[in-house]
Amino acid sequence: MTVANHFELLRTDGTARRGQLTTPHGVVRTPAFMPVGTLGAMKSLHWRDVRDAGADIVLGNTYHLMLRPGAERVASFGGLQKFTTWNGPMLTDSGGFQVMSLAQLRKVTEQGVTFRSHIDGAKFELTPERAIEIQRLLNSDIAMQLDECVRLPAEHADIDRAMQLSLRWAERCKRAFETAPEGYMLFGIAQGGDVPELRRASAQGLIDIGFHGYAIGGLAVGEPQAVMLAMIEEVVPILPLDRPRYLMGVGTPDDMLEAVARGVDMFDCVMPTRNGRHGMAFTRHGQINMRNARHQDDPRPLDEESTWPAARDYSRAYLHHLVRSGETLGAMLLSEINIAYYQSLMQGIRAAIDAGTFEEFRARTREGWARGDIPPR
Amino acid sequence: MTVANHFELLRTDGTARRGQLTTPHGVVRTPAFMPVGTLGAMKSLHWRDVRDAGADIVLGNTYHLMLRPGAERVASFGGLQKFTTWNGPMLTDSGGFQVMSLAQLRKVTEQGVTFRSHIDGAKFELTPERAIEIQRLLNSDIAMQLDECVRLPAEHADIDRAMQLSLRWAERCKRAFETAPEGYMLFGIAQGGDVPELRRASAQGLIDIGFHGYAIGGLAVGEPQAVMLAMIEEVVPILPLDRPRYLMGVGTPDDMLEAVARGVDMFDCVMPTRNGRHGMAFTRHGQINMRNARHQDDPRPLDEESTWPAARDYSRAYLHHLVRSGETLGAMLLSEINIAYYQSLMQGIRAAIDAGTFEEFRARTREGWARGDIPPR
Structure with missing residues (x-):
């Protein structure tokens, strides 16, 4: 029918x-x-x-x-x-x-x-x-x-x-x-x-x-x-x-x-919000644990190329501080950063398919994740 | 000195x-x-x-x-x-x-x-x-x-x-x-x-x-x-x-x-944020307990005259649901509604002093609190 x-x-x-x-x-x-x-x-x-x-x-x-x-x-x-x-x-x-x-x-x-x-x-x-x-x-x-x-x-x-x-x-x-x-x-x-x-x-x-x-x-x-x-x-x-x-x-x-x-x-x-509540950030560098002490004195943003303001406006040190202190703002910021990363990934996928370049996009994106996070300062 | x-x-x-x-x-x-x-x-x-x-x-x-x-x-x-x-x-x-x-x-x-x-x-x-x-x-x-x-x-x-x-x-x-x-x-x-x-x-x-x-x-x-x-x-x-x-x-x-x-x-x-986390809202009607079942089926906003969007955009029923369910959004919304109420009170106080009408403002504001919340529907 x-x-x-x-x-x-x-x-x-x-x-x-x-x-x-x-x-x-x-x-x-x-x-x-x-x-x-x-x-x-x-x-x-x-x-x-x-x-x-x-x-x-x-x-x-x-x-x-x-x-x-x-x-x-x-x-x-x-x-x-x-x-x-x-x-x-x-x-x-x-x-x-x-x-x-x-x-x-x-x-x-x-x-x-x-x-x-x-x-x-x-x-x-x-x-x-x-x-x-x-x-x-x-x-x-x-x-x-x-x-x-x-x-x-x-x-x-x-x-x-x-x-x-x-x-x-x-x-x-x-x-x-x-x-x-x-x-x-x-x-x-x-x-x-x-x-x-x-x-x-x-x-x-x-x-x-x-x-x-x-x-x-x-x-x-x-x-x-x-x-x-x-x-x-x-x-x-x-x-x-x-x-x-x-x-x-x-x-x-x-x-x-x-x-x-x-x-x-x-x-x-539920991963972007659940992991966000537990101090994990999704970025083009892969998944990053913001509880890690490597971020404690790092003035750099989570991802300066992100389209999402919170991923650029806050230092890793501040996000680390919020997560370590159990401040709700930490969960709020990482959850929105993660949801935004998931959406930007979808946006990238859609644009690549539109352009007929999905395979390049896939390879480039996987490469970014495989390289992992930027080295600590 | x-x-x-x-x-x-x-x-x-x-x-x-x-x-x-x-x-x-x-x-x-x-x-x-x-x-x-x-x-x-x-x-x-x-x-x-x-x-x-x-x-x-x-x-x-x-x-x-x-x-x-x-x-x-x-x-x-x-x-x-x-x-x-x-x-x-x-x-x-x-x-x-x-x-x-x-x-x-x-x-x-x-x-x-x-x-x-x-x-x-x-x-x-x-x-x-x-x-x-x-x-x-x-x-x-x-x-x-x-x-x-x-x-x-x-x-x-x-x-x-x-x-x-x-x-x-x-x-x-x-x-x-x-x-x-x-x-x-x-x-x-x-x-x-x-x-x-x-x-x-x-x-x-x-x-x-x-x-x-x-x-x-x-x-x-x-x-x-x-x-x-x-x-x-x-x-x-x-x-x-x-x-x-x-x-x-x-x-x-x-x-x-x-x-x-x-x-x-x-x-x-800390009262506006702490009480907000515990389901309490400050409004011109006084302090309102959003856990109370009276709000459960109420489609009206917390305060349709508030200058703060969240106090007008969300029904009491939805805020009640968030608070009862322990959703973080409930604490987020009530905290911002409360901070905004405190600021609008200060704004009202400043305007009244500027206008030389502080005593009227004080009496009118206290009257509103004393009248209490609008009756349930």
Whole structure:
């Protein structure tokens, strides 16, 4: 059956793709990195900085928001975009992954998953139908199907069972989404762990059902990067060229560059904000630990070539002082510097694909990371 | 002996005063509230927001900065203004108050105070001379004398002893400050607890020594507001009309309004940022607890008449959600809203004194606080 398409593929450069996705709340330039605002807030960041950093779209989470403040309450404020003041495109995770990693006493059946809240132990049920209902209440531009994600390494039989269940849930999500207004999207999620034939079967099953876009889930859960890339290489060739491809929960700048090279269009990850809170900075020199005493007397900025003011305005010595002192401003500055670096990486990738120079960009960027940070003074 | 004067008294309205203080890093409009950036950072706030909120001057602290990152290190970066990027007027507390409240194993002698750091137990000595040296290294525009502050209630003999010691330290600070370049200032601190004759003796002793400005210390340490105001009324009439008067560590908006009415020019307090981190908002309706469930479904902003965007752009429901969820953005927004309210109060006070309408402003402002928050919907 036909599903409306809101993705436009503008250009390819090898397997890398440049496109744009039109959502009810605006256009998303791809490849795109979606900063994660799990609970309706970007940790340690103002919304204006998320926007100024160049993010077109952000991610919220069904599991967290259903517990607090509650999907019906968000709906009463006109949706997550209005509630938060972000007012731009928003994708919501279906909650499945967080139920597995955060909830207490969770139980998966054919019907769905029952669990107790990690906040107060209250009992909840998340079915494919309820996951879609919640995401519609949140007014999410892009809803994700409910899936079961298996942590790796795992037995073949377990991976297979979860993948097959996720496919049946995908069908139910598709049906539940049928009444959504034009322009809103639902993505299916390919599972299958680290087993090539299960990955392919999952992707093919989703295509048979038909979605606005296709995600690759259950990766970046502890497996080596080579395994992750191999699984992408199994799935991508099966996916329709004209639909967006989203690699969930990924990752490091290097992970993203390699996934773009293999045809992925969208990413999300808590790493830039989480690592920022722990004193780590992402730059063109790689990842830099600002707690390290080497920065203590260094008057130089983190990266004088950065397009982000905070990466140029503050000395390494001051950032080091803030991090060592546990000052919130340290987490605020490093989080925004990291989000801005992730966005500038995406901007660089998009420009390179547009120019047909993605391979040079990839090589030059990897070289910068490999050289590492400038020597201490 | 003569001490250069950098304060200009522009206008009086009753006992309330409107003036300006010229520092090496810029002009301070008085009455002035100085946000507190103890460790060279404003907690949960960007420096640009401190500036945009209307603060002309901020406060740093000798005790904290001598421990981390160290005064000599700050000096190597050209001073605290450059190190932090604030680059405006800065006043530094001498560290005496924090040694008493934070340090371990502290011992006060005629020479000074020895103590162990609350961070790592390292041993330090703070003498009047070293307190001035540190503040000069920090490049503080306004240095404070080292004093001994007695927590109330206290015995008369203890208050007297500490006040007399503080006066002898004031003389030593004055001598140590003699080599400071033109334009930099040193303020003496009147002590004397809640004993009128000791307060007067302290103020007179300081005037005999001669300072660029005069502070009233050892208040807002737990005594009733009436006692604090009575002590201000003892000290202010003695102080020279042409010098700035600074009430240390004060306070609530109401404390400041009443102190301005009694002739005080400068204030500092951690309350707007500390209370902001704990979910409390200062507005023209008084102090509002954003944790309270009454805000849970309220789409209205905190104060639609506020001049600060965040007080108008976010719903009470969203702020409540952030505070209840422990999201850093909640602390960030409430801290900036509070700093902005304190600054707008000072702006209102200055405009009212300029217009000769301070008494009306005071009555109208107090009425607003007394009416309290708007009713829940």
